[in-house]
Amino acid sequence: MMMNLPRKWFVLFAAIGVISILFVWQTKGGQEQSAVKVEANSRMEERKEKTKVTEPKLQSKTIIVDTKGAVHREGIYELQSGARVKDAVEKAGGFLPEADVTKVNLAQLVQDQMMIYVPKKGEAATNGSPLSEGKIQINIATKEQLEKISGIGPRKAENIIKYREQHGPFQKIEDLLEVDGIGEKSLEKMKDEIIVH
Template identity: 60%
Template sequence: MIKKYKKQLYIVLLLAVVVLFLFNQERNYSEQMFLNESTTSNDAIVTEKEEIGEKTASTIFVDVKGEVVHQGVYEVKETDRVKDVISLAGGFTKDADQTKVNLAAKVHDEMVIYVPKVGEAADGAAIANTAKDDGKVNVNTATVEELQQLHGIGPAKAEAIIAYREEHGPFQKIEDLLNVTGIGVKSLEKIKDQVVVR
């Protein structure tokens, strides 16, 4: 009788050991899967951060001239504004006509920021950009006054062009002007030979 119980007890213990072993195996597998997923997820986050970091960290060069404390070429982030570059250049001199400079404008590579003196004629160069390019108007840097020199572009359309590029960044091609409110195919046809995108 005792032998019978012992045999049953051994079978129960053996089954318990097997169940515990299988349970531990399943738990270890689950933990390993979780760790693998976490590692993959973390790697993806790190990669994404690196990509964002690279994009954010990309630099451009801007030439600052005129009435600033330190004229020169500055290396800045592509997300910077004119006000940031002016600060790097030591700020305005006492003779600077700050009303002629759009401090909120986004900077772009090879941009020239020119700060005129008070009373200096705003002839197209006396603004925060050099807008004339081989006799054509650079729509990425032109002022409202310069844009109005284009055939069929009045104050409203000129303001719309500037508002668009400040919100969306520089125009990549002339056809991008079609995205500006008030400029259609006919308007573009009239001005496409007078403008340049750089």
């Protein structure tokens, strides 16, 4: 009997030890799993934060245009990049009854710092034409107006418009040298007929 007692205690302690080891192992496994979950959650939060930071960059930028002439409310208006002349005219309250709508290219893309002029019927100036010294404003001129410049045919006119759309308005006359098909000689011919605002 005396010999059996220590053996029973030994078996009991061994069982308790095995149960304790299993319990500790199970608890550690659970902690590792929850640690993995916490890490995965924090990574998802980081991704969300990065997305929030980049979202405003994806939004289209605001541009400012000056709308004048035969519109209800002349003034400076904010538009989204990619807006058309039609949108600027609508912001200005629409055309007045005496507006010559045939001389306004409503489909033209507007650019930052652009002036949109709506002429009255019988008025010579057209939207995109210069209002100073009879020179053509290259930043807002239509394809047809650009073709009136010495040395500019349909292809070069299209290249000028494409350049404006991709790079924004010309800052100086010399920027035209960046346009495909326009070199020093072409620029020399046209520089007295154009203006950059």
